[in-house]
Amino acid sequence: MIRLVIIGSGNVAQHLIQAFQKSLVQVVARHPETLHSLPISCPVVTSMNEIADAEVYVLAVSDHAIAALGHEIPGTGKLVVHTSGATGMHVLPKHHRSGVLYPLQTFTKGKPLDYSTIPFCLEADKKEDYLLLEQLARTVSSAIFSIDEQQRLALHLAAVFVCNFTNHLYQLGADLCAEHGVSFEVLKPLILETAAKVQTLTPTQAQTGPALRGDTATLERHQSMLTQPYPKEIYQLLTQSIIDHVQKL
Amino acid sequence: MIRLVIIGSGNVAQHLIQAFQKSLVQVVARHPETLHSLPISCPVVTSMNEIADAEVYVLAVSDHAIAALGHEIPGTGKLVVHTSGATGMHVLPKHHRSGVLYPLQTFTKGKPLDYSTIPFCLEADKKEDYLLLEQLARTVSSAIFSIDEQQRLALHLAAVFVCNFTNHLYQLGADLCAEHGVSFEVLKPLILETAAKVQTLTPTQAQTGPALRGDTATLERHQSMLTQPYPKEIYQLLTQSIIDHVQKL
Structure with missing residues (x-):
């Protein structure tokens, strides 16, 4: 020992x-x-x-x-x-x-x-x-x-994206549930499965949703439902980033 | 049956x-x-x-x-x-x-x-x-x-936050790993644990990280490491949203 x-x-x-x-x-x-x-x-x-x-x-x-x-x-x-x-x-x-x-x-x-x-x-x-x-x-x-040190700093930053920011997205999901009188319980299995998917698939393979599909009607309806400035801006920016990522593939 | x-x-x-x-x-x-x-x-x-x-x-x-x-x-x-x-x-x-x-x-x-x-x-x-x-x-x-219908539409929107957008944050984490020659494997247990935490804690209880702590030095160093426009804007916006959320508690 x-x-x-x-x-x-x-x-x-x-x-x-x-x-x-x-x-x-x-x-x-x-x-x-x-x-x-x-x-x-x-x-x-x-x-x-x-x-x-x-x-x-x-x-x-x-x-x-x-x-x-x-x-x-x-x-x-x-x-x-x-x-x-x-x-x-x-x-x-x-x-x-x-x-x-x-x-x-x-x-x-x-x-x-x-x-x-x-x-x-x-x-x-x-x-x-x-x-x-x-x-x-x-x-x-x-x-x-x-x-090494540069890699460790990059991992520390990546951890903010996949942990701290991800948890904040859970928070925004929980806020939407509270606003509409729905239990956050409903989202928990989806949260677990989303994390489970990237254990075996790459994030690129695992990506789904209206931004990826270019489903403009759903994107517009979702944005019209968001009344608070932060979730609305986050919705728009992450949607644009997903579209940008798809175009680079 | x-x-x-x-x-x-x-x-x-x-x-x-x-x-x-x-x-x-x-x-x-x-x-x-x-x-x-x-x-x-x-x-x-x-x-x-x-x-x-x-x-x-x-x-x-x-x-x-x-x-x-x-x-x-x-x-x-x-x-x-x-x-x-x-x-x-x-x-x-x-x-x-x-x-x-x-x-x-x-x-x-x-x-x-x-x-x-x-x-x-x-x-x-x-x-x-x-x-x-x-x-x-x-x-x-x-x-x-x-x-009901309004609740279902809200859940559909919340699912975009906790699944589609979360997966895109995994993508940005994977991109940072690739850029610095680190295996995405290193982040996988963190991704699973982040999802596991909100099964028993609320997202508010589970939140950690430099934005929550008001750790300006780390926030600035992280932003200086981000050279691509989307991850940089996402870092700034989600950081601001976490700070905004803390102030409302």
Whole structure:
């Protein structure tokens, strides 16, 4: 087993603590009370001064806190990694070895996740450190990807499209349901199946709807039903983008 | 068993034929060759003149073909229903009884579906016909909803947001992956989990991301990475819409 210390007590830290239980020798948490419901079998300390000796230190903290906390890790030549999709390795302290262990998933407090399918996007300065991170990640998941900084930033941006923006489209669908006295339950199987389709088909193969068909009558009726400015503009822009995409195929 | 005739051979017809196999006494299909791979145990005829006697006639055809084919159903006082989310009952022939059986799902040719979870949105002119449609739909699914015309049109529009537009966001995510040499596989678990979250949380509870957090630095970096006009405009508009939604909470 690779001896692991996780620094952090937020949402991502809580999930990584559960996922990496077997490797964990210590958790460093400024707010240990947020961890009380987790099954942690290793010591939890509150100060970086009490940090244990380990092979890998994982900084699962806010982007802006990575650099300062990294510098508090004692000694030299330790493998120190962060978990941020939006941050380069260069913010990590130069007297340690650097890497990134970015779990690309949407983490919800208290909602269990199947960690074995979580994609771990790995990067390290040194080849042997990459292999160490890979060995560590493989104890949890079989979805391991070698991702450099530019790719990681692109994935972080793509995740906004397929997760944050997608959830907002669910919100607009829920708003339409509420406006017309329909239960959002009716849309839930469609939401699941839409996500399931692109697991085996490409998004191009999976695309359906009036914009793709060039069904002008339906497009016009839909737009006339939208009275609020944002959903109306979103309808028009996404329709145009689908049409533009089809024309480029 | 309610004796059922399905008219149609397209995508929706093919799925309804499979779902309602046990009730089916006949299929009327202008293009029966498209059905050759389906396990159909009832007769398939090609002409409306050969139509069998049944309790319910389901017109699973294109919106524009509903009215004309409805008028070809012989006799009077039969229960004739269409399956369109975008069409009113008034297009059905007045000398028959009218109803709607709208399965709200994205149907993909050849992709198996769990029909037991498909929401059936039902409407009928007469209470007893609604109950008959409900009895019929219950042989397939436990998700039955009484939905009037305005509600059905709203659901049809909401489905464009949560299915067609969502799939286009998957497309934009896949495009970003392709542009940066990353496999779209990395995003697939996130796509599934995003859809899974709103099965138990509301979209408001499930929302995450830089727009919600007001994380201006990330929003600006993301926009600077988008070089194509459509994804950039979509990023800006959906970000603004999320911010607008938060402010109204």
